[in-house]
Amino acid sequence: MNPALQSAIEAMSLDERLELVEYIESTVESAPIEVTEEQKAMIRSRAGELQAEPSIGLTWDEVDARMGSRWK
Numbered sequence: 528m529n530p531a532l533q534s535a536i537e538a539m540s541l542d543e544r545l546e547l548v549e550y551i552e553s554t555v556e557s558a559p560i561e562v563t564e565e566q567k568a569m570i571r572s573r574a575g576e577l578q579a580e581p582s583i584g585l586t587w588d589e590v591d592a593r594m595g596s597r598w599k
Contacts, residue, residue: 536544562570577584585593 536547539547
């Protein structure tokens with residue numbers, strides 16, 4: 528990250544940083560995401576692994592619990 532930008536962000540109040548996050552999120556949501564053939568192959572491979580052995584994955588509740596604990 529650009530050091531000057533990082534310093535400017537660190538100087539912001541919490542409310543200002545949250546507003547910045549919301550702004551950035553709104554600009555990213557509308558941007559198209561391009562997935563390469565290599566990435567598509569990796570997704571198919573991992574989906575196949577999960578289908579063959581469901582126990583290697585997490586339920587949505589498990590993901591939610593893990594993510595929630597990181598943001599508290």
